Amino acid sequence: MTAVAGAGSRAARPRDPFLPRPFVVRRHRQDTRDTWTLVLEPVDGVPMPFAAGQFTMMQAFGAGEAPISISGDPARPAVLEHTIRNVGAVTRALVHAAPGAELGIRGPFGTGWEVSSGRGGDVVFVAGGIGLAPLRPAVLEVCADRASYGRVLLLYGARTPEDILFGDDLRRWAADHAVDVQVTVDNGQHAWQGRVGLVTQLVERGGFDAVNTLALVCGPEVMMRYAAMALRARGVPPARLRLSMERNMKCGVGLCGHCQLREYFLCVDGPVLTYDVLEPLMARAEL
Amino acid sequence: MQTIAEYLPQHPFFAGLPEPLVALVAGCAVNVHFHPGQHLFHEGEPADTFYVIRHGRVSLEVHAPAGSPVVVDSAHADDVVGWSWLVPPYRWLFDARATEETSAIAFDGACLRDKCDTDPAVGYAMLQRVVQVMSTRLHSARIRLLDVYGAPV
Numbered sequence: 365m366t367a368v369a370g371a372g373s374r375a376a377r378p379r380d381p382f383l384p385r386p387f388v389v390r391r392h393r394q395d396t397r398d399t400w401t402l403v404l405e406p407v408d409g410v411p412m413p414f415a416a417g418q419f420t421m422m423q424a425f426g427a428g429e430a431p432i433s434i435s436g437d438p439a440r441p442a443v444l445e446h447t448i449r450n451v452g453a454v455t456r457a458l459v460h461a462a463p464g465a466e467l468g469i470r471g472p473f474g475t476g477w478e479v480s481s482g483r484g485g486d487v488v489f490v491a492g493g494i495g496l497a498p499l500r501p502a503v504l505e506v507c508a509d510r511a512s513y514g515r516v517l518l519l520y521g522a523r524t525p526e527d528i529l530f531g532d533d534l535r536r537w538a539a540d541h542a543v544d545v546q547v548t549v550d551n552g553q554h555a556w557q558g559r560v561g562l563v564t565q566l567v568e569r570g571g572f573d574a575v576n577t578l579a580l581v582c583g584p585e586v587m588m589r590y591a592a593m594a595l596r597a598r599g600v601p602p603a604r605l606r607l608s609m610e611r612n613m614k615c616g617v618g619l620c621g622h623c624q625l626r627e628y629f630l631c632v633d634g635p636v637l638t639y640d641v642l643e644p645l646m647a648r649a650e651l
Numbered sequence: 652m653q654t655i656a657e658y659l660p661q662h663p664f665f666a667g668l669p670e671p672l673v674a675l676v677a678g679c680a681v682n683v684h685f686h687p688g689q690h691l692f693h694e695g696e697p698a699d700t701f702y703v704i705r706h707g708r709v710s711l712e713v714h715a716p717a718g719s720p721v722v723v724d725s726a727h728a729d730d731v732v733g734w735s736w737l738v739p740p741y742r743w744l745f746d747a748r749a750t751e752e753t754s755a756i757a758f759d760g761a762c763l764r765d766k767c768d769t770d771p772a773v774g775y776a777m778l779q780r781v782v783q784v785m786s787t788r789l790h791s792a793r794i795r796l797l798d799v800y801g802a803p804v
């Protein structure tokens with residue numbers, strides 16, 4: 365697989381892919397107890413077009429760099445949105461970057477979801493945890509062209525009700541764009557009135573025309589493995605099933621080898637790959 | 652509204668069950684309705700019922716030693732609730748509480764057990780279906796032990 369045609373813009377990209385472009389944090393929103401969304405604007409005012417599913421290398425000066433997917437709207441490339449879970453030194457520095465702070469951005473990198481290839485059929489988004497963030501641009505793209513798609517399902521599993529991301533978006537997508545949003549949590553307290561169980565159970569319930577469905581899956585790898593198995597069991601063809609593989613990355617441009625998955629460099633061949641490519645690789649424990 | 656005997660063959664739990672057997676088990680069933688917050692049953696009580704959910708949502712809850720109950724699973728339209736009616740000592744292992752307006756078909760456990768004992772074809776068919784539900788719940792509980800959403804994306 366190669367990078368998505370048309371993704372990124374030559375004019376907007378620095379010639380040296382290792383040179384970060386300065387961006388200013390315009391807004392800073394805490395989504396859940398450990399996750400924040402940053403809205404950034406380029407200091408030079410030049411937009412950074414991107415394809416849904418692509419990521420950037422975000423640099424908190426002095427702390428380091430981390431690959432983070434773009435969670436914003438591909439139709440609004442003038443602002444760059446990133447949703448970040450605070451798990452370590454770099455992400456801690458990123459989520460604490462207050463409005464006005466400057467961050468360095470390289471990218472956009474990698475392949476996208478290629479949502480438009482699903483036109484004319486049903487679309488099933490399967491998200492686990494913060495995996496909803498890299499899917500958000502794809503959902504927005506479908507909503508913007510809703511009439512071109514059949515049934516659209518968003519199946520979202522989170523650890524607890526407090527970990528559910530983008531609550532306002534979920535309600536809006538359901539109400540305004542006829543997206544069948546189904547949320548389930550792993551662990552609900554008494555007050556939680558919604559579903560409890562695995563996101564794979566939502567897949568098993570169906571509600572989509574499997575052979576004519578584009579299924580896009582993003583979440584922790586173990587969740588994606590079971591979700592992909594459930595989608596295959598329902599009959600989604602492996603070539604129409606895409607996963608975002610988020611392994612360790614360093615350079616983002618296919619040079620350092622950190623992200624290698626057998627013959628694939630996930631930073632350029634991925635992170636989005638189809639399941640016909642991934643199935644034999646995911647079952648291998650040592651990869 | 653459809654009669655119970657008309658409705659059951661459309662329910663995934665009873666899919667493939669020969670029509671005479673459907674009619675036989677339907678003889679043990681009544682329609683029931685629960686308002687949000689109402690309990691279908693409580694942990695430790697005699698398990699004398701088996702529910703097929705038609706509409707709504709039911710949460711299965713366990714009382715932790717301290718604090719409020721934890722919801723361990725939920726059941727929805729097309730699901731079934733309860734297998735304790737089939738397994739001695741026939742006592743509920745969970746609380747089940749409706750979290751929405753819920754319509755269900757309630758089967759009398761003693762009546763069903765009686766039919767299963769009398770006719771091995773009914774017994775085997777019911778056992779196959781109940782074991783399928785138990786297996787799905789066990790599989791999902793095991794995967795959840797992996798804390799699938801806990802690791803960083």
Ligand SMILES: Cc1cc2nc3c(=O)[nH]c(=O)nc-3n(C[C@H](O)[C@H](O)[C@H](O)COP(=O)(O)OP(=O)(O)OC[C@H]3O[C@@H](n4cnc5c(N)ncnc54)[C@H](O)[C@@H]3O)c2cc1C
Nearest residue numbers: 430431432433447448449451452453454455610611612613
């Ligand atoms: C293509 C891609 C897209 C990503 N998109 C997002 C996103 O949208 N939002 C987000 O919050 N995170 C995203 N991540 C994960 C993010 O890059 C890591 O969480 C981050 O690099 C951790 O850096 P740290 O220094 O803060 O933590 P560290 O101190 O390095 O590590 C803390 C924990 O995170 C794990 N970890 C470290 N690096 C990675 C990595 N690259 N991938 C997975 N786990 C890692 C470590 O094993 C450890 O358990 C993405 C990763 C990739 C490869």
Ligand code: FES
Nearest residue numbers: 614616620621631
């Ligand atoms: S991150 Fe360096 S080769 Fe992919």
